[in-house]
Amino acid sequence: MSDRPLNFIEEIVENDIDSGKYEGRVHTRFPPEPNGYLHIGHAKSICLNFGLAEKYNGKCNLRFDDTNPLKEGEEFVESIKRDVKWLGFDWDDRLFFASDYFEKMYEYAVKLIKMGKAYVCDLTPDEIREYRGTLTEPGKESPYRNRSVEENLELFERMRNGEFEEGSKTLRAKIDMSHPNLNMRDPVMYRIIKKPHYRQGKKWYIYPTYDWAHCLEDSIELITHSLCTLEFADHRILYEWFLDQLGIYKPQQIEFGRLNMTYTVLSKRKLTILVRDGYVNGWDDPRMPTIAGLRRRGYTPESIRDFVNRTGVSRTDSVVDYALLEHCIREDLNKKANRVMAVLDPLKIVITNYPEDKVEWLDAENNPEDEKAGKRKVPFCREIYIERDDFMENPPKKFFRLAPGREVRLKHAYYITCNEVIKDEDGNIVELRCTYDPSSKGGWTEDGRKVKGTLHWVSARHCLDAEVRLYDNLFIKEDPEEDENFLNNINSNSLVILQNCKIEPYLKDAKVGDKFQFLRKGYFCVDDDSKDGKLIFNRTATLKDSWAKIQKKLS
Template identity: 45%
Template structure:
């Protein structure tokens, strides 16, 4: 068995398992799959699963199938299928051959369900969903048998055929495996295998079926049909593995797939659950699945994250069985790493306050030539203009400050690429808010290193006359709490200031600095240019800000 050694992928316990399997069987053809349910958009947790499954196939020169586990048409939509395909392609990955659907195997699932019935290992149950839950018991209370559990095989066969032919209403009847209602593992207490779901049409099979297999029943059989060698999933499915193996064993399969689990991805101050994201959309807390505050792939793409940054992040965090929470700063680190040598730099002011350099002449104009990137010569140079009136950030000034990084009355800072200035006086409006700051500049030390031991801060700026009004969309984590997934009422922890729109100023020629829609605004962060619209301000979305 050959290994693709060109891919620098972090090793983990799954690779070690696979390599042991290869040593036992050198002719083993590794095959994985990514099996999303088309009931929502992909998120960063799916990206981790995609990374694992697709890179296993690359490393061991195998194949990775994309299979939609479309067994619950009441929650599935074709738009989700399209968005999933788009996201995987955008991440730069290719699946093996044609896309697979669990619905392609509905006839086979039905045949195997009949095999279990004929073996006396499945029965048709008339208990309602709530009754089944009640009979199932709990972790501290044993389950009890359904009154319909001991129906004769012939009766179960006839009822199951009637289910298929549409004789029963939704929720009135189901097919269950006959395992052990006293099992310590709740999922083994006669799990449901088939249920009635009458809808107008399934997005793939149209009106052919009115009964649908559960995920647990269809998933393992789909893996077997597609000859998957290693079925990789998150630890929440650890107990499901027992059912996975029970089903495959009792329908008479050989050379069965092996299931292995890794810890799901959790990121602080964020949620990943599709069910909870749907709740946020329903309550109009976020607009849709592509809201830049969500960690969906479409949301990250809209925020400005690149495929490389997401894949590098997934590689870095590794694969373990231990549950943990990752800081959002790790994901931010990888977008910064990806963009730092790929984009030009410029200056912009998001919260402008006016500076008047009173010791410069009225029509003063100083053209300063600076690099578009301090380390990338091929990006060339640009010209910025210093005039008597400029904008700086409000947060870079405090009237009286002990913070030496700020400008304050009789305090001195250096304008980036230009002069040192000292604040002398301020002008306030009727609301006692600062309107203007009058500063004195020191020309004799332009572009020279300060010889004094005391460090003087450098701040960014734009000339008022040589700037253009610009809109900036700023996003923060959606939740104030680190662990919103653990909260009963996550809504009360929403940060209402997680989205801000600021009107500031950028260099007048800013569009000439954009490379592939990206730019770094010095001292602020990385930004992505939004689609330009007629008679609208130039708009940038903040991908990630620098810490000051």
């Protein structure tokens, strides 16, 4: 059990348990719409709903709010189920769909019509908006508002049977067109949509709106604490009106602040545009803030749950620095990921005083943060590769890596000194000639001398070729939506692909999803595209922890 203070929702739940409200039950739900992939904002809701149920020995349902056949599909259902389980949560036998309640919702609508609380309206969507009024002006009643109960029942049944064109009629609640809350001004309950439902087929020609369906779903499932983000606070009065009129079970709705992040967008509509128009390579593109994208990039469930926990639960929306999410994955992978050597931009070195046919297998620790990680063997021979930017022919004063006449240490191996620079006819450096000190094996010398530079490297004879994908923020601005068109802030360098990378042979059996720290380069994950012996790595995060620096400055 965490020793952190209770958040305001936990305080409400504990008070309800103590008072015996809902017989001491805690029953929550996570209710996604299956019209896109889940993103990091949904992760907060998942952790909150399932976490509360777990903490208070309650239950949490997974329920799909599938009331709009125009955008929903089985692909999204399966992706959501996969993401929830990957995050470490299980709904057991409590998998529900709003579409399974369509008949019950229809019956409730008929009941409201019979009570004189709902009517069929012939206004177009544009006319409904015009009649609705504004925050300062009351709305106007529909000319169809006072139809008889009998006429409304007949028309609603004919709507269900598909006798009318789309957009020609709606079913609306009869509440108050002058109500100060616009949601109470005769909201639409049903609209005509002549498109098959992915689960119900062609059974229905009318579909419930979110406002009508959502509260009924919670009621049918006997949810105790219905957790919603703040934009639903103004809808609560409508939900309660529906349930009170019908005289059925009423859950307690509690609103909490939505999670937003810098350098990204979390609007499902905008994420759909990114996928649809090819700005990214699908919903699971590692640049996307979707859970699928984060998983493919190399994020772990533990790091995402840690991130959500750190952001907290409040009554106001928040914008969290993306650096905090990266900090969480660094902390997690620092403890888990084996350290390996990979050269992303190779420059060849020939060690002229090392025997041509000799190979040494040197000891290398896998992870100094994990005493159980053990060691591996790394091959060393006459020809090796180092990073091109680890050498400068005319280095500045504070450059401590390799340069002509300078000695550096090779990680796990020897000290080497650069003696000669080989260039092609265009003046490009293609090779370095160096010598090594045989007495410096493991980085220690007989005379005790030390050097300031330590380089990673791979054996040219034993290394493997790999593709490395360097990901950066998808947007160049902290708030991509501050401009009228958020697409204007796309980062053209959000993906850089390196084809000629060299990795140590230890990685030959790496599998999709395996995670490593490339020494001095960052954390990397084997990508889903790896196949037929070709290894592709995604950079999860660099080693530079900007969040830690931010926190240090604040403290």
